[in-house]
Amino acid sequence: MKGLLPPGLAQLLVRRTLAGLVIVFAVTSAVFFLAIGIGDPATATLGANASPEAREAFRHEHGLDRPKLDQYGSYLLGVAQGDLGRSYRDDQPVTQVILWRLPRTVLLTGLAMLLQLLFGLTLGTLAALRRNTWFDTGFMGLAFLGISVPVYVSGHVFVMVFAFRLGWFPIGGYGVSALDHVYHALLPALTMAIAGASTIARIMRSEMIDTLGNDYVRTARAKGLSASRVVLHHAARNAMLPIVTLIGLRIPFLVAGAIITETIFNWPGMGRLVIEAIRNLDVPVIMGVVVITAVSVQVGNIAADIGVAMLDPRVRLRGS
Amino acid sequence: MAGVAGLVILAVASAVVAATLPDAPDGPRYMGAGNETPQRGGTLVVWHETGLRGTDPHTRFDALSNQAIKLLFEGLLDYERDTLELVPRLAESLPDVSEDGRTFRFRLRRGLRFADSVVFEGGRGREIVADDIRWSLEHMLDPATGSPGVTFYELIDGYEEFRAGDASHVRGIRVVDRYTVDITLSRPDQTFLFAMAMPFAYPVPREAYAHYGADVNRNPVGTGAYVLERWEPGIGLTFTRNPNYFLADEGQPYPERVVFELNLDRGTATMRFRNGEVDHLHRMPLADYLELRSQPAWEPYSVQAVDTIIRGVGMNVELPPFDDVHVRRAVAYCINRPRWLRSRAGRMALTGQPIPSTLPGYDPDLPGAHVYDLDRAREEMRLAGHPDGLDEPVTFWTGEGDTGRFYGELVQSDLAAIGIEVEIRQVAFPMFLQQTGTRGTVQSWFAGWSMDYPDASNFLDILFHSRSRRPTDSMNKSFYASPEVDRLLDEARVERDRERRLALYHQASEQIVADAPWAFIFSDVAYELWQPYVRNYRPHPVWSNFYRDVWLDLPRERVARGPFAIDALPAFARPFAPRLGRGRR
Numbered sequence: 001m002k003g004l005l006p007p008g009l010a011q012l013l014v015r016r017t018l019a020g021l022v023i024v025f026a027v028t029s030a031v032f033f034l035a036i037g038i039g040d041p042a043t044a045t046l047g048a049n050a051s052p053e054a055r056e057a058f059r060h061e062h063g064l065d066r067p068k069l070d071q072y073g074s075y076l077l078g079v080a081q082g083d084l085g086r087s088y089r090d091d092q093p094v095t096q097v098i099l100w101r102l103p104r105t106v107l108l109t110g111l112a113m114l115l116q117l118l119f120g121l122t123l124g125t126l127a128a129l130r131r132n133t134w135f136d137t138g139f140m141g142l143a144f145l146g147i148s149v150p151v152y153v154s155g156h157v158f159v160m161v162f163a164f165r166l167g168w169f170p171i172g173g174y175g176v177s178a179l180d181h182v183y184h185a186l187l188p189a190l191t192m193a194i195a196g197a198s199t200i201a202r203i204m205r206s207e208m209i210d211t212l213g214n215d216y217v218r219t220a221r222a223k224g225l226s227a228s229r230v231v232l233h234h235a236a237r238n239a240m241l242p243i244v245t246l247i248g249l250r251i252p253f254l255v256a257g258a259i260i261t262e263t264i265f266n267w268p269g270m271g272r273l274v275i276e277a278i279r280n281l282d283v284p285v286i287m288g289v290v291v292i293t294a295v296s297v298q299v300g301n302i303a304a305d306i307g308v309a310m311l312d313p314r315v316r317l318r319g320s
Numbered sequence: 321m322a323g324v325a326g327l328v329i330l331a332v333a334s335a336v337v338a339a340t341l342p343d344a345p346d347g348p349r350y351m352g353a354g355n356e357t358p359q360r361g362g363t364l365v366v367w368h369e370t371g372l373r374g375t376d377p378h379t380r381f382d383a384l385s386n387q388a389i390k391l392l393f394e395g396l397l398d399y400e401r402d403t404l405e406l407v408p409r410l411a412e413s414l415p416d417v418s419e420d421g422r423t424f425r426f427r428l429r430r431g432l433r434f435a436d437s438v439v440f441e442g443g444r445g446r447e448i449v450a451d452d453i454r455w456s457l458e459h460m461l462d463p464a465t466g467s468p469g470v471t472f473y474e475l476i477d478g479y480e481e482f483r484a485g486d487a488s489h490v491r492g493i494r495v496v497d498r499y500t501v502d503i504t505l506s507r508p509d510q511t512f513l514f515a516m517a518m519p520f521a522y523p524v525p526r527e528a529y530a531h532y533g534a535d536v537n538r539n540p541v542g543t544g545a546y547v548l549e550r551w552e553p554g555i556g557l558t559f560t561r562n563p564n565y566f567l568a569d570e571g572q573p574y575p576e577r578v579v580f581e582l583n584l585d586r587g588t589a590t591m592r593f594r595n596g597e598v599d600h601l602h603r604m605p606l607a608d609y610l611e612l613r614s615q616p617a618w619e620p621y622s623v624q625a626v627d628t629i630i631r632g633v634g635m636n637v638e639l640p641p642f643d644d645v646h647v648r649r650a651v652a653y654c655i656n657r658p659r660w661l662r663s664r665a666g667r668m669a670l671t672g673q674p675i676p677s678t679l680p681g682y683d684p685d686l687p688g689a690h691v692y693d694l695d696r697a698r699e700e701m702r703l704a705g706h707p708d709g710l711d712e713p714v715t716f717w718t719g720e721g722d723t724g725r726f727y728g729e730l731v732q733s734d735l736a737a738i739g740i741e742v743e744i745r746q747v748a749f750p751m752f753l754q755q756t757g758t759r760g761t762v763q764s765w766f767a768g769w770s771m772d773y774p775d776a777s778n779f780l781d782i783l784f785h786s787r788s789r790r791p792t793d794s795m796n797k798s799f800y801a802s803p804e805v806d807r808l809l810d811e812a813r814v815e816r817d818r819e820r821r822l823a824l825y826h827q828a829s830e831q832i833v834a835d836a837p838w839a840f841i842f843s844d845v846a847y848e849l850w851q852p853y854v855r856n857y858r859p860h861p862v863w864s865n866f867y868r869d870v871w872l873d874l875p876r877e878r879v880a881r882g883p884f885a886i887d888a889l890p891a892f893a894r895p896f897a898p899r900l901g902r903g904r905r
Contacts, residue, residue: 053470280370
């Protein structure tokens with residue numbers, strides 16, 4: 001390992017992992033006691049007409065008649081062994097329930113990420129190259145609009161216009177085949193991508209303008225390289241550094257970042273799963289999503305730190 | 321300058337696009353092919369607001385599970401959709417009843433088979449015989465099964481011993497021959513046959529429980545019109561035709577598949593319905609209700625019907641101020657029912673008594689039935705010793721959401737007219753149910769009850785019999801107890817003469833409205849729509865959304881739309897849209 005990793009990285013890893021575990025533990029504990037205090041899962045699951053005997057049987061089956069600390073201890077023990085419990089509503093292991101939903105969210109957020117990179121980088125670059133023209137001002141104005149309009153507004157407008165009125169897209173849902181899944185994901189992904197693309201376009205534009213003024217770009221031009229080569233191979237690569245960092249930090253968002261969009265579009269991913277679980281007081285599922293999200297946030301942060309440290313030697317590691 | 325020009329161009333372009341948008345449809349987007357006789361084939365797509373908990377008829381008991389179970393299983397008996405009379409299904413006829421009214425003899429149809437499944441040798445569903453009825457009932461009653469329905473069958477002779485583990489079989493369930501089974505009760509009970517039509521009593525194959533264990537809940541092996549093809553929890557289910565169905569020779573069921581889309585919210589589902597993406601609409605936001613009701617094109621494909629449900633203001637008779645019958649009556653008479661009706665745009669049927677108008681036992685002229693009568697309400701407050709109202713506010717509990725708050729505010733303003741200040745306590749629905757069922761906790765609440773089976777006893781016994789009171793999880797949430805009402809209900813339960821039985825329920829209802837543990841206000845009115853190509857759908861009073869008898873009039877024809885709509889574009893411009901138009905069907 002020595003020589004491969006920058007100095008101090010091992011300590012940093014250990015320190016960040018320990019801190020991450022403490023944070024995951026704290027979040028898990030807080031949510032656990034909040035979730036079991038909301039109400040009675042037996043009533044939420046079995047409904048108003050369930051007999052008292054049925055509710056008692058349910059509580060006993062799921063250990064809800066035991067002291068809360070005792071329940072929490074068992075839960076932690078389970079988590080440590082990779083067992084996230086069993087969903088009250090779906091009557092399935094929580095890991096299975098999450099595994100059903102996770103790929104769907106990743107498809108949606110992944111597509112959204114692709115779209116925002118595609119639009120953001122292209123428009124940002126073009127705006128920088130056509131600085132102070134109608135194109136630049138018009139699209140940067142639109143980018144402001146994109147950042148300002150919340151997803152719960154743009155999502156509903158998109159559904160109303162492009163799906164309900166024009167019929168170009170289905171109104172929510174997931175579809176039945178691979179192509180159909182992508183088709184169903186387009187409109188929600190576009191909704192999510194707008195704000196991200198606007199941010200990326202603005203950053204890209206200003207970075208590009210800075211970079212294009214650098215000596216090495218001028219040199220490249222003086223050497224007679226074509227305009228597209230100068231822009232794509234020399235300027236864009238450096239201008240994109242802050243965007244790479246931005247994308248790195250948004251990795252956890254791939255897992256659980258689409259609660260509102262998934263709700264508007266009835267997309268059966270992790271975001272809607274957590275809403276359904278809260279509505280049904282399905283505590284094991286709520287906890288499962290919280291644990292997975294907390295862990296992925298920690299992993300994402302550590303990965304971003306390490307990535308930046310490894311890519312840019314100027315970044316000093318505090319552990320060294 | 322250039323920027324302003326850019327923005328102006330964009331604004332103008334947006335306005336042009338907006339102006340040329342096709343209108344929202346003012347009627348169905350698809351019409352049927354025009355067949356008049358039932359056609360086989362096609363996929364019926366319906367939706368639900370929640371996820372599905374399971375399909376084991378012995379342990380699942382909620383509205384959505386029942387809808388799936390009704391496609392996958394059949395019982396000996398069922399309720400006829402229009403009359404609510406019991407009719408035979410897997411049974412050859414209605415059971416013979418012995419002289420003393422305690423023994424019911426059921427005869428099975430010959431040649432019935434379970435659906436094909438890996439649980440059977442060779443994968444072929446085996447014949448259903450009388451012993452399956454016995455095994456299924458005993459399995460459901462076994463404490464290890466944890467069925468929520470056991471209390472419906474507590475009068476079967478030998479129930480107690482079997483439940484206590486003192487007997488290996490239930491004495492009152494006896495197999496007479498291969499196709500005949502006798503069930504004997506410890507005393508006569510007129511509600512027992514209703515219980516035999518509930519999914520708890522449906523026959524299931526023991527092989528499935530042996531093979532799947534607890535996972536039988538997700539792997540149904542039934543006797544119904546469909547079998548489960550695919551289940552993605554929380555997302556959807558696909559049912560496909562069961563070739564072993566006992567009516568398969570008659571071509572039933574008609575659609576090849578039924579798809580349940582799960583966890584859709586009402587607003588989205590309504591748009592999808594109007595777009596022809598789902599085939600049935602049973603819940604919708606108020607604004608959509610008003611719009612769809614105003615469109616004549618939908619009228620032939622819709623129905624508005626009173627639900628068998630009762631709602632009102634529940635009052636805890638053990639807690640002041642509602643321990644005083646005069647205060648309770650004052651509340652019952654101060655509710656401005658006509659205003660409630662107006663405020664919900666007519667989506668309720670007003671009432672003033674505990675038995676819904678859809679059930680036998682309801683009396684439109686019941687003496688003392690609650691009505692809006694402010695003078696009488698004020699007089700009752702005077703009799704209670706509070707002519708100027710109460711000094712202390714009372715707490716009124718409702719469930720979450722706009723509807724709960726809306727009803728809370730109506731109650732608040734109605735009770736203000738007799739000097740009762742109401743504090744609304746709005747909580748999550750599970751907590752609402754839990755707290756209202758806990759003795760000594762909730763003063764008043766937005767009360768409601770929907771039926772398990774179509775009989776007055778299912779309302780009066782559960783809500784107002786003193787036996788239904790418990791310290792926690794109480795079904796009698798008013799903690800109301802009247803020896804007279806108890807006596808009348810107990811008598812009605814065993815009375816075999818229909819008229820005499822209904823008379824007993826009349827008397828009980830009269831006493832209950834006089835004691836006013838609830839202020840009875842309304843029954844819900846359901847408004848449902850279906851696509852023009854969906855035929856023979858009508859809501860079932862017991863099973864609600866009941867799809868078993870539906871057929872699809874295909875191919876469906878799309879009604880044209882505006883210039884930029886998908887169907888107006890040339891074919892090359894619409895490479896996608898596999899679910900729009902022809903694709904799905």
